[in-house]
Amino acid sequence: MAFELACEGVGTVSGLAHGIDSEAHAGCIAARGYTIAVLGSGIDIVSPSSSWATARNLLEGGGTILSEYPPGTPPLKHHFPARNRIISGLSRSVVVVQAPERSGALITAEYALEQGRDLYVHAAGIVGSAGDGTRSLADAGAPVVAGCAELLTDWGRAPRVIPLPLGGDHATGAPATTPAVGLALARRLRAEIEGSCALADGETYWRG
Numbered sequence: 001m002a003f004e005l006a007c008e009g010v011g012t013v014s015g016l017a018h019g020i021d022s023e024a025h026a027g028c029i030a031a032r033g034y035t036i037a038v039l040g041s042g043i044d045i046v047s048p049s050s051s052w053a054t055a056r057n058l059l060e061g062g063g064t065i066l067s068e069y070p071p072g073t074p075p076l077k078h079h080f081p082a083r084n085r086i087i088s089g090l091s092r093s094v095v096v097v098q099a100p101e102r103s104g105a106l107i108t109a110e111y112a113l114e115q116g117r118d119l120y121v122h123a124a125g126i127v128g129s130a131g132d133g134t135r136s137l138a139d140a141g142a143p144v145v146a147g148c149a150e151l152l153t154d155w156g157r158a159p160r161v162i163p164l165p166l167g168g169d170h171a172t173g174a175p176a177t178t179p180a181v182g183l184a185l186a187r188r189l190r191a192e193i194e195g196s197c198a199l200a201d202g203e204t205y206w207r208g
Contacts, residue, residue: 001095001122002026004148006033008159013038013090015083016046016065020097022054029054029061038086039067040079047075084108085115093118093151096142098125099133106133109142118154120145 002012002024011034014021021037028035035058041047043065046055055065068086069079084107088094094112096119099105112119123146125134138144145151149159 001097001148002028002033002035003031005151006031006035008148008152008157009033010148010152011035013087015040015080015087016051016055016058018048018050022051024097025054025058025063029057029063032061035061035063036090037063037065038083038090039065039069039075040083041067041075042069042071042073043067044071045073045075080104081107085111088112088117089115091117092155093120095120095122095145095151096125096134096137097122098131099137100130101132101136103133106137109137120151122146 005012006028012024012028013036014024016022016025016037016039025035025037037055037058039046046052059065066086067073068083073079081104084104088108088111091112094108094117096105096109099109109119119137119142121134121137121142121144123144125131126138126144143150143154152159
């Protein structure tokens with residue numbers, strides 16, 4: 001999703017943590033987009049250490065690393081819930097991809113609502129116990145999105161990317177067989193014929 005958004009000129013804000021955070025930054029970087037990492041430590045201390053490579057790529061791509069804590073401040077546990085208010089505060093919309101019942105992402109969701117930000121949950125993250133918190137947000141009324149197209153539509157923008165809707169068996173990876181998938185494939189084939197997109201190495205590239 002971060003890759004798709006970057007292709008649409010929309011940046012990503014996250015926390016550079018292991019997992020979904022670093023994947024969001026990496027996706028944005030891969031599309032040569034602008035991404036911001038908000039740390040729960042000084043900007044000279046990246047935690048976890050596995051995120052150093054992502055941090056370096058982020059800066060080399062013109063992105064930003066910021067923190068409200070001075071250099072040398074260690075990543076203390078209580079810093080992370082506090083930094084989440086900055087993540088949501090810098091964002092127009094907040095998408096919770098996956099959150100267990102007790103998750104820092106739910107704190108970000110609370111800040112988003114307090115700050116008047118749009119709050120969404122990702123369809124891929126509402127399955128299984130790891131998605132208990134995500135499902136709770138959806139049950140409370142947070143819209144479920146499968147890609148950037150729905151987000152941009154809510155913003156009043158016409159997306160250029162035509163994503164394939166999520167579906168099928170998430171546990172086994174079996175593909176979806178819904179009419180929506182067929183419709184999306186038909187639209188993509190039509191776009192190829194018209195010359196507005198092309199396939200290369202399994203990726204779809206859209207022409208502006």
